[in-house]
Amino acid sequence: MLKVSTNPHIQTNRDTKSLMLDVVIALMPAAIAAVLFFGVDALRVILTSVAACVMFEYLACRYWLKCGNTTCDYSAIITGLLLAYNLPSTMPCWMILIGAFVAIIITKICFGGLGCNIFNPALAGRVFLFISFPVQMTVWPKPYFLQMFSPDGETGATTLRMIKSIGKAGETSQSMYLLNDLPEYWEMFLGNTGGCIGEVSALAILLGLAFMLYRKVISWHIPVYYIGTVVLLTSLLYWLTGNVRYLPLAHLLSGGLMLGAVFMATDYTTSPMTIKGRIIFAIMCGILTVIIRAFSAYPEGVSFAILVMNAFVPLIDKYAVQRYFGEKK
């Protein structure tokens, strides 16, 4: 019997699964960097988070949604990895479980599963943990390159917190002492600095970005516009005030900006669908990030900025219309 179907009779092999697998591969350098800098603790956090996310996704798809099972398409693995990357390496396992629950069940499955969620699951999970367990979430173990077990459990502050407190204190002797404590830029670039396990190494994230761009998983617009806006605004503030807390390069290389701009803001489901919309979204994310970093009590603002902008995505999608063919420019 002949088959009859609508055209086109060929379809691309780049299905959801293969795109997601590419994202997982792109996330691998950051995982390696995390293990290199934070030892087995980082590995523990990553594995717990991924396992928890996949488990929740499987259970929810099997017993609740009862529709197509999306466990096999790697999306839960991405959420798990991103959630882990946003946590410090000392995070207790049970807290990670709670984070994974919020990420998968509350932010993703409750809205209808893959493709239907409004907020980025990993970010929502992180922000939930951040607000519920502020102490555990702001303890940053110092990185020890290539030492699997951190010897003394020594902790320190992130670069962003340091420059924020220096900026607040003014040029006192104490702050000058802190200033000497700031890591070198190349250290920040490589990842030898305190912070969440996945966000410390800008190099690893850039490698991931390059891979995703090469495989055409994402377009370049969101990362470039987002990071560009942040650099531009912090430079402007630094130039106007001369305050250390606005050091543009420190803002660029430390904190969650790189991870956020490359992996979180570009999440398909929670970012706008047209190029024009993506540019608006990225610029707004950048502005919000700088506002939160510069003027709020928090040293870090990427997660909040992206989550706030996530809520605006339907609106952006409605109004950021690309040019129709034949329409005047």
Added chain:
Amino acid sequence: MDKLILINILIMGGVAATAALVLYFVSRRFRVEPDEIAEKIAAVLPQANCGGCGCAGCADFASTCSKADEESFAKLYCPVGGAKVMSKVAAIKGYAAADKKPSVAVLRCQGTCTNAPAKIVYDAVSSCRIANQISVGSSGCPNGCLHLGDCVKVCRFGALSFDEKTQMPVIDISKCTSCGACVKACPRGLFEIRELSAKGSLLYVACRNTQKGALARKNCSKACIGCQKCAKLNPEITVENNLSVIPQTIDAKEWGAQLSENCPSGAIIYREKINA
């Protein structure tokens, strides 16, 4: 301390007074005269918002009724509520209700997978409208059911269900309100709103195929082949385009059994006693 309380009271009172004033003027400015008759009518309507009456919804129908004069009111009819509801509406308006017999939707096709076996595999989005566009359908009958259930999706009263065995929609006559949604949804016009006879029986031709007998028969064993047998029994019945047309004027109770028994292909369907 007293002063503080006083200031608080003044501020809160001031805010309350301003808000009250604003609300008062806004409500004056944007006041909508309630249409009492329409509200009364809306209360007796089924509130299914199916659009079967031709209006946008029940509220729209109610306001149309309330605005209608005697002549235009006679044309308005709520197929879902039927004569019962319409007589209530008419009582509110003080006019005579449109006189319509109770009716139900009937499916004019029997192209099940046994009667009209599939010759091709349909491998695309499950939408009858799309299937109708790209091919004649699995059985080869250009007027037959496409087995994809667009009608089931539009029925708001749960009267249509899809029978996986026959691959055809099934009408639950007790739930059908004859709103006409399925009539509009079917790209091949296989549904017809049929009046029930006085004793509640139903008679219709369950085929739409206009091809010549042999051709129609090739694709479906239950196709109307235009053999004129029914027309010979009852002269009111005509055969147009190789398809028998049974007018509503024929009493189903009286003729039904005879016609359906004599139809050689079993395309004429007679059902006795339907409690709709």
Added chain:
Amino acid sequence: MPKTYTFPMGGIHVDKHKITSDSSIEFAGLPEFVTIPVKQHIGAPSKIIVNKGDKVKVGTLLADFDGVVSSDVHSSVSGEIVKMEATPNANGYYETMITIKVEGDEWEKSIDRSPEVVRDINYTAEEIVQKIRESGIVGMGGAGFPTPIKTTIPEGKKAEILIINGIECEPFLTADDRLMQECAEQIIMGARVLNRALGIQNAVIAIDENKPKAIAELQRLSKLYVGVNVRVCRTKYPQGGEKQLIRAITGKEIPSGKLPIDVGCVVQNAGTTFAVYEAVLKNKPLFERIITVSGNACTNPANYRVRVGTPVSYLIEKTKTDISDVEKVVLGGPMMGTSITNIDAPTTKLTSGVLLLKGKEFGKKYQTNCIRCGKCATVCPAGLRPFAIKDAVLYNGGVAELKELHAMDCIECGCCAYSCPAHLPLLDYCKLAKQELRKK
């Protein structure tokens, strides 16, 4: 490296599968019966002027055009008319067709069958249009718009450039490619005939990069003819779309709802141009065309010169393919072609290819949720947002919303459905949207 032209908005790169671009055109032979539909074009069906039992020759007029948008239909074989009734077409629907029993191969006397290329055009514009009309030429790219209408410039409009569309961006199809390789000079002469009809001096032949032999041949010949230029276009789908081609060659965009002539362009398919040459300079009506028979289930893929009305099944037999192996038969290319249900249906003036497909690669793939990646909007050459059209159709957005989304501008190229990672049938939703809009 010469300059290549392309359109900037959307488009995709598909696997080419051009397995037959080096196999020369063979005559498919004469089947026992041919079935010629009286409507092989957009517009009104033609009026039949013959009777059952009539003897006809190759090129005898069977049906006369009826109304402005209509076309003549000629016999493609000699023999006796045995049937004139509703016959199932490729989709299985019934339409009026004339069935002729083939007896010998006797041509009308007026047809010039000599192989020499005629190089003199001794006709006025009106005579040319008249000849094109009498030869029943329609746009052979697939749309089937009657050519005489396209060659008559409406009052107040002016043609500036004639574009010969030699682009075959659909995978598998090589009919136009082979035609340009083997009959390059005839196509150039056809372009000059059309130029004369339009009253302009310059014609551009657009070919895509992946046809080096056709490009070389046409470039060599175009030097001998003043006013005929060859432009090489980038291999990108849908480069052969009329609007996309005009944008690539002239840089002008046709506004929504307007025709090419509104921006001073006339686009003719390479096959059509060849037919125009034969009609005007050889007196040969359009009754045969080049068809690529190919596909992954086809054992001997080839390019055939096929008489209009030859059954698809005859061509399948000709390639010695076992039909039970074939899962899907597609008329046209895999992107825009239609899969057919009735392989006894005839090929028409518009059939550019018969594809015999099987296997996973050409089946519908498992659908998942939309992950909102926006690929459909990025690849749409019309700048539409298929995801929004899909939502509007699924959740009864209504006519106003569909209009706002410019659903009517969809050119049905299938780029969105091709590139959707969730394998959603986005094109189907766009088609439904267009249906909805046409209703009102």
